[in-house]
Amino acid sequence: xxDIKEVTYDEIRHLVSDRAMKGETMLLNMGPQHPxxxxxxxxxxxxxxxxxxxxxxxxxxLHTGVEKNMEAKTYQKAEVMTDRMDYxxxxxxxxxxxxxxxxLVGLDVPDRAQVLRVILAELTRIQSHLVWLGTSAxxxxxxxxxxxxxxxxxxxxxxxxxxxxxxxxxxxxxxxxVWRDVPPEFEPALRDFLNVMPKRIDEYEALxxxxxxxxxxxxxxxxxxxxxxxxxxxxxxxxxxxGINYDVRKFAPYSGYxxxxxxxxxxxxxxxxxxxxxxxxxxxxxxxxIHQALEKLPAGPVRSNNYKFVPPPRSEIGTxxxxxxxxxxxxxxxxxxxxxSVYVATESPRGELxxxxxxxxxxxxxxxxxxxxSFDNLQVLPVxxxxxxxxxxxxxxxSVDIVLGDVDR
Amino acid sequence: MDWFMxxxxxxxxxxxxxxLLTGFAYLTWFERRVLAFMQVRIGxxxxxxxxxxQPIADAVKLxxxxxxVPNQVEKLxxxxxxxxxxxxxxxxxxxxxxxxxxxxPIFGRxxxxxxxxxxxxxxxxxxxxxxxxxxxVLAGWASNNKYAMLGGMRSSAQxxxxxxxxxxxxxxxxxxxxxxxxTHIVDAQKGVWFALVQPVMAIIFLVATLAEVNRAPFDMxxxxxxxxxxxxxxxxxxxxxxxxxxxxxxxxxxxxxxVTLFFGGxxxxxxxxxxxxSVDQNWWLGPIYMFLKIVVLLFFMVWIRATLPRIxxxxxxxxxxxxxxxxxxxxxxxxxxxxxxxxxxxxxxxASLVPFAVAVMIVDRSLTTKKQxxxxxx
Numbered sequence: 139x140x141d142i143k144e145v146t147y148d149e150i151r152h153l154v155s156d157r158a159m160k161g162e163t164m165l166l167n168m169g170p171q172h173p174x175x176x177x178x179x180x181x182x183x184x185x186x187x188x189x190x191x192x193x194x195x196x197x198x199x200l201h202t203g204v205e206k207n208m209e210a211k212t213y214q215k216a217e218v219m220t221d222r223m224d225y226x227x228x229x230x231x232x233x234x235x236x237x238x239x240x241x242l243v244g245l246d247v248p249d250r251a252q253v254l255r256v257i258l259a260e261l262t263r264i265q266s267h268l269v270w271l272g273t274s275a276x277x278x279x280x281x282x283x284x285x286x287x288x289x290x291x292x293x294x295x296x297x298x299x300x301x302x303x304x305x306x307x308x309x310x311x312x313x314x315x316v317w318r319d320v321p322p323e324f325e326p327a328l329r330d331f332l333n334v335m336p337k338r339i340d341e342y343e344a345l346x347x348x349x350x351x352x353x354x355x356x357x358x359x360x361x362x363x364x365x366x367x368x369x370x371x372x373x374x375x376x377x378x379x380x381g382i383n384y385d386v387r388k389f390a391p392y393s394g395y396x397x398x399x400x401x402x403x404x405x406x407x408x409x410x411x412x413x414x415x416x417x418x419x420x421x422x423x424x425x426x427x428i429h430q431a432l433e434k435l436p437a438g439p440v441r442s443n444n445y446k447f448v449p450p451p452r453s454e455i456g457t458x459x460x461x462x463x464x465x466x467x468x469x470x471x472x473x474x475x476x477x478x479s480v481y482v483a484t485e486s487p488r489g490e491l492x493x494x495x496x497x498x499x500x501x502x503x504x505x506x507x508x509x510x511x512s513f514d515n516l517q518v519l520p521v522x523x524x525x526x527x528x529x530x531x532x533x534x535x536x537s538v539d540i541v542l543g544d545v546d547r
Numbered sequence: 548m549d550w551f552m553x554x555x556x557x558x559x560x561x562x563x564x565x566x567l568l569t570g571f572a573y574l575t576w577f578e579r580r581v582l583a584f585m586q587v588r589i590g591x592x593x594x595x596x597x598x599x600x601q602p603i604a605d606a607v608k609l610x611x612x613x614x615x616v617p618n619q620v621e622k623l624x625x626x627x628x629x630x631x632x633x634x635x636x637x638x639x640x641x642x643x644x645x646x647x648x649x650x651x652p653i654f655g656r657x658x659x660x661x662x663x664x665x666x667x668x669x670x671x672x673x674x675x676x677x678x679x680x681x682x683x684v685l686a687g688w689a690s691n692n693k694y695a696m697l698g699g700m701r702s703s704a705q706x707x708x709x710x711x712x713x714x715x716x717x718x719x720x721x722x723x724x725x726x727x728x729x730t731h732i733v734d735a736q737k738g739v740w741f742a743l744v745q746p747v748m749a750i751i752f753l754v755a756t757l758a759e760v761n762r763a764p765f766d767m768x769x770x771x772x773x774x775x776x777x778x779x780x781x782x783x784x785x786x787x788x789x790x791x792x793x794x795x796x797x798x799x800x801x802x803x804x805x806v807t808l809f810f811g812g813x814x815x816x817x818x819x820x821x822x823x824x825s826v827d828q829n830w831w832l833g834p835i836y837m838f839l840k841i842v843v844l845l846f847f848m849v850w851i852r853a854t855l856p857r858i859x860x861x862x863x864x865x866x867x868x869x870x871x872x873x874x875x876x877x878x879x880x881x882x883x884x885x886x887x888x889x890x891x892x893x894x895x896x897x898a899s900l901v902p903f904a905v906a907v908m909i910v911d912r913s914l915t916t917k918k919q920x921x922x923x924x925x
Contacts, residue, residue, distance in 0.1 A: 166693050188697065188860060279763060279857035285586040350914055351764060351856045357917050528697075528774075529859045 154184045154192050163191060166528075170199045174277050174532040177542030179516075183528070190531055193523040195516055200546040208506040212472030213239050213313065216503060221307040223508065224544035226266040229258045229298070230486045232311040234508075237392060238482040238493040239313040243475050245447055251315035251440045252394045257328070257431045258301070258310060259393075259484075260424040264335070265294040266487035267421050271342060274414070274536030278355045283345055290338050293331050300324055314448035315441035325432065332429055339421055346414070356411035360522035360534035363408060370521065371514040374489025375416045376538060380408035386485040397434075398427045410537040417539070420487075447473045472501030479505075488512050488539055512544035551654050559662050560641075567637055571795040572602035577842075578849045585853040612784040617691065620781065624689035629782065629789035632682025636796040639675045642668040643803050644730050646813050646833030647826050660813075660833060661730065668729040669717045672804055673710070676759060679797065680706040683761075686790070687778040698777025701860055702761065708867035709758035709765075715875035716752035719745050720808040722882055733812030740817070742809040744892045747903040748878050749809040751871055753847075756805060758867070760797040763852035765863060802844040806837060810844075813837040870906055877902040 157163045166183045169175035178199035184192035204223050208216035220231040233255055240247060247255075272287035295305040301320045302310035310317050346352045362372070364380040377384055385402040387395040403419035405412035442448045449468050450461035467473075475497035483492040489511030498504035515538050522538070523531045576591065576598060583590025591598035616625060646660030665671060680703055687699015721727050723744055724735035735741075742749040758765040774780070779790045806812060813833035815824050826833045858866070878899055885895040 164693060275856070279766070280855065282586045282853045285588060289587055345854070346856075349856065350910075351858050353914060353918070354862055355856055355859055357914075527859065527861065529857075 153182070153194050157186075158184050158192075162186075168528075168531075174535060176273060176535060176540055179535070179540065179542055179545070181519075181531075183531070185528065188527045188529070190523055190526055190528060193520045193531065195519055197513075197516065197542075197545050200542045202543075202547065204547045205506050205508065209503055212501045213475060213503060214468070214472060216506065217312070218307070218309050220508075221309055222543065223547045224486065224488070224491070224510065224512065224541050225306060226269055226541050227262055227486045227488070227491070227544075228306055228308055229262040229311060230484060230491060231508075232309055233259050233393070234482060234484045234486075234491050234493045235495075235506075236311050236313045237484065238480050238495040239475070241480040241482055242478065242495055242497050243313075243447055243473065245314045245442055245444060247315055247393075247442060248439045249394075249436045250319075250438045253431050253435050254316050254320060254440065255311055255393050256395065256398070257428050257435075258298070258308075260427045260431075261294050261297060261328075263424045263487045264421050265291050265298075267417050267424075268294070270417060270487070270536075270539040274533070274539070275346060277532045277536035278352065280346065280349075280352065283342055286338070286342065286345075290335060293334070297324070297327050297331065300327055312441070312448070314444065315439070319440045325435075328428070328432060332425060332432070335425055336422070339418065343418060347418075353411065355530075355533055356414060356537075357409060358407075359410045359526060359530045360537060361407070361409045362518060362522050364406075366521060367408070367518065370518045372489070372518050373511050374485075374487070374515065374539075375413045375420070376515050376518060377489065378403065379405045379412035379416045381406035384490075386483050386490050390483065392482070392484060395427075398430050400424075400427050410533050413537045413539075474499060474501055475503070483509070486511055488541065488544065489515060508547060510544045510547060512540040512542075516540050516545055551656060555656065555658065556662065559660075563640060563662060564637060567640060567796050567799060568792075570799050571792050572606065573599075574795045574799060574845060575605070575791075576602050577845065578852075581846065581849045582853055585850070606788070609785055609788040614784040614786060615781075617781050619691045621689040621691070624685045625781075626786070628682045628686035628689055629786045629793070630682070631685060632679055633789045633793040633796070635675045635678040635682075636793045636800060639672060639797075639800045640803055642671050642729050643800075643807050644733055644813060645803075645837045647830050649830055664728060664730050666726075666728050669721055669727040669732075669808075673714050673717060676713070676801075677706070677710060679793065682790075682793070683778050686782070690778070690781040692781050694774045694776070695778050695780045698774045698780070701774075702778060705758055705761075705765065705860075705863060705867075708864055709755045709871070712751055712867065712871040712875045713755040713759055715872070715879055716748045716755065717808065718879055719748040719882055722879070722886060729807055729812075733807060733814060736811045736814060737820070738817055739892055740809065740811040744895050745809075745878065745882055745899055746896060747899045748875065748882070749805075750903075751875050751878070752805060752809060753844075755871065756801045757848065757851070758863070760801050761794060762798065762848055764855040764857050766857060798845060798848060799841060802841045802848075803837070805844055806840040810840055870910060874902060874906045 154165065155163065158165055164185045166185050167180065168183055169180040170178040175181065180196040180199065182192075182194040182196060183190055202222065204219045208219050211219070217232060217235055220235045221228040223231055239245070268287040268291040272284035272291075275281075275283035275287075298308050298310075299305045301324055302308035302317065362376070362380055364377070364382045367377045367380045367382060373384065381404060383402055383404055386392070388402055400423045403416045403423065405416055441451075445461065445464040449465050450458070454461040455465055477497055477499045479494065479496040481492055481494045483490050485491070490509065491511055492509030494505070494507040494509070495503055496505040519534065519538060522534050526534065579601075580590045580598070591601040594600040594604045616622065641662040642665060644659075644661040644664070649658040649660070652658075683702045684699045687695045687697075687702070690696070720732055720741055723741050724732040726732065726735070757763075779787055782790060811817070813836050814826055815832065815836055819825055820827070823829065824832065826836065881898045881902065882895055885898060
């Protein structure tokens with residue numbers, strides 16, 4: 139018994155202060171099973187009373203080996219793994235991966251597919267922000283907001299189900315386009331959502347934005363300067379809340395984002411409240427983008443007709459020998475990507491989501507790596523949380539908006 | 548002391564305990580349904596009509612659940628703690644009248660609708676209310692769990708601080724009624740409720756009671772998001788149910804106290820005094836009025852839980868000591884002055900609003916400066 143204790147203390151000796159060794163401060167394990175760590179994050183806290191002196195995140199409880207698994211699958215089949223990483227941004231993960239594959243093999247994507255991708259990616263961003271809003275409000279015990287946010291999230295999931303047959307793990311975006319065209323019910327459903335949503339966002343704001351108790355919990359909590367945020371590699375709202383204007387959609391537009399008129403919300407304070415305001419405004423901007431995209435949605439094919447990489451439509455297989463051969467080759471062997479490596483970054487709801495893809499000339503990727511925003515944002519947590527109370531730490535974790543599947547992948 | 552007197556007390560005590568226990572069960576149902584309604588959900592509606600059997604299903608489940616006692620706990624205190632918490636919650640209601648004297652004798656005795664009308668009723672309430680905190684502190688300490696300990700410590704600090712404001716609001720009611728006896732306080736509100744005479748103290752009382760019974764936004768000791776479950780983290784089965792029971796019974800009891808002290812007790816609205824709706828003409832209306840008033844207050848408690856985020860622990864203490872306590876002291880001086888000069892009651896109402904306005908301005912100002920400081924830091 140005593141042996142075990144000494145060994146564990148030795149392991150953490152260099153992480154916490156000497157006072158913890160003498161028993162003057164308290165070491166507290168927060169997580170991996172804790173209602174506010176948003177999954178299986180473990181935090182080792184050194185507490186003086188309720189004041190956090192040290193905060194050491196311990197990740198890896200949800201490691202699923204997604205990247206390694208993808209090396210064993212062909213380029214098309216590996217895509218389904220990406221859904222499972224950041225389960226709040228499924229479409230965005232597919233999107234990033236497909237952009238990387240397209241860049242590697244040099245595929246063109248038809249206009250309609252580009253616009254559909256943008257619509258669904260923004261819809262997913264709203265969905266992800268709704269979950270963030272609900273859970274981070276729940277972290278400061280504003281429990282009703284959680285259920286209101288999930289009501290609207292339900293609508294977005296219904297739309298995703300409408301187009302892909304799946305509510306979360308859609309795999310709707312495929313290399314060279316999208317899976318198939320959207321059904322006719324898609325547009326009215328989306329318009330309904332666009333009509334309702336602005337009012338709903340106002341409702342959430344009515345409950346929180348000027349609520350004195352909420353202000354008290356969030357103002358000046360978890361502050362991080364812009365320079366620190368850059369140094370730690372934070373992206374997304376953690377960076378934009380600290381006054382750094384960096385949004386991949388503006389900075390390095392992909393999939394035609396340069397054609398849309400939207401703003402990147404910025405706050406300079408860098409605290410929990412600033413990140414809250416940034417995300418709320420981002421939802422409004424996403425609605426703007428969806429609105430514009432829906433207006434300009436062109437007719438036409440939704441998949442590239444380069445049948446070396448994209449399976450031919452089902453209707454052609456019965457009549458065309460070549461289509462049948464392409465189909466057979468693609469689904470048995472896959473396509474051979476050239477030797478080389480690419481890096482593609484998109485703006486996920488949490489920040490810059492990058493995909494590094496290396497091909498070795500065969501049908502399977504030699505190496506896939508994702509630069510996931512949650513991982514980089516999470517490492518800022520000790521900087522934000524030290525010197526605050528346990529209750530604040532909970533609010534800060536909520537405001538960083540981590541998804542543990544995204545951290546560990 | 549004849550045999551019937553003992554029987555009368557037994558029956559009344561039994562009825563009160565039964566009302567509180569079933570009231571607790573249905574309060575959980577009420578809370579869940581009201582919360583569900585406010586949160587666009589349905590809530591429990593499967594067991595029985597509109598889910599009315601849900602509390603029974605919950606109770607059966609908790610009774611048959613395994614009683615876990617972790618290895619390293621202080622066994623005696625661990626078992627004692629839930630009992631210490633639940634008993635004061637039940638006995639606190641003993642001094643509260645829930646109706647007038649029954650106008651006709653039964654077996655030659657005049658029956659009163661309260662268990663004991665002791666002349667220091669208000670002191671009794673304060674004394675009993677403070678005992679409950681021991682249960683929570685003991686639970687937190689005996690559990691040998693860091694989260695539970697933090698919860699227990701929070702609760703002791705919180706309850707001690709808020710008891711001051713609570714006690715001072717008792718003082719107002721005592722001043723206005725000129726008696727500490729619960730029945731006298733109710734009788735004194737025949738003309739006008741104390742909540743109208745001294746609205747600020749009524750608000751302070753209601754805020755302090757939320758802290759006293761650990762309800763949102765002051766549910767610090769069990770703050771789920773921070774301390775998993777706070778002081779009852781290690782409890783399961785019926786021991787947990789006792790804590791749960793204590794919280795809800797305290798909600799009922801404290802609402803009943805609020806009604807007695809500030810909202811006219813079992814009496815009707817003052818403008819109905821001469822009509823059929825007066826308890827003077829129909830004694831059986833008393834318990835009904837009491838019930839309705841308690842339900843309204845409980846509804847407010849649930850409503851607050853659905854709306855407000857939790858206040859932070861240190862801010863809660865600051866609010867208790869720096870805002871509530873000074874404000875309560877000033878309000879007592881206001882009331883005492885008005886009473887000393889024999890001014891009409893509405894003078895008291897208006898005079899009480901002045902310190903209140905000042906307090907609101909100060910709190911608002913502190914929040915604004917916090918905002919400004921944050922901008923200048925960035």
